[in-house]
Amino acid sequence: MKNAAGLGVIIRDSEGCVIGALAERIPLPISVATVEALACRRAVQFAKDLSIYEATFEGDAEIVTNALRAGASNHPEFGLVINDSLALASGFPLL
Numbered sequence: 001m002k003n004a005a006g007l008g009v010i011i012r013d014s015e016g017c018v019i020g021a022l023a024e025r026i027p028l029p030i031s032v033a034t035v036e037a038l039a040c041r042r043a044v045q046f047a048k049d050l051s052i053y054e055a056t057f058e059g060d061a062e063i064v065t066n067a068l069r070a071g072a073s074n075h076p077e078f079g080l081v082i083n084d085s086l087a088l089a090s091g092f093p094l095l
Contacts, residue, residue, distance in 0.1 A: 003028040005035045009043045011052060020050050030077055036061035037078035040068065041085040044092075053091055 004025045011020040024042065029035055036059050047055050059065055064082065067073035073082035 005029065005038075007035070007039045007042050009039065009046050011043075011047060011050065011055070019052075020046065022046050033061045033063050034078045034081070036064045037067075037081040037085070040064060041081050041088065044085050044088040048088065048091075054093055 005028050007022075007024045007026060009020075009022040010018060013019050022042070026035075026038060029038065040057060040059055043057055047053075057068075063075075064078065067075060067079070067082045068085065071086060073079040075082070
């Protein structure tokens with residue numbers, strides 16, 4: 001698929017052993033930060049699908065990480081995706 005991006009998620013236990021992995025292709029969004037936001041939302045959903053409710057999420061885009069830490073986003077490109085991620089993660093404990 002041309003003009004596509006790949007999302008990759010790996011879930012590890014506290015010992016570092018892989019307990020779940022996921023890879024998906026999506027239509028190419030407008031920015032790298034949007035890809036990161038979509039990957040975050042997919043990671044949260046994947047963790048919930050595996051009944052994992054305590055997790056640490058990592059990403060490369062500082063703008064996305066900062067929006068997640070702020071607890072909301074009104075960014076025109078990916079704000080709704082961030083807010084979806086936060087809503088999905090509402091059952092996770094705050095660390």
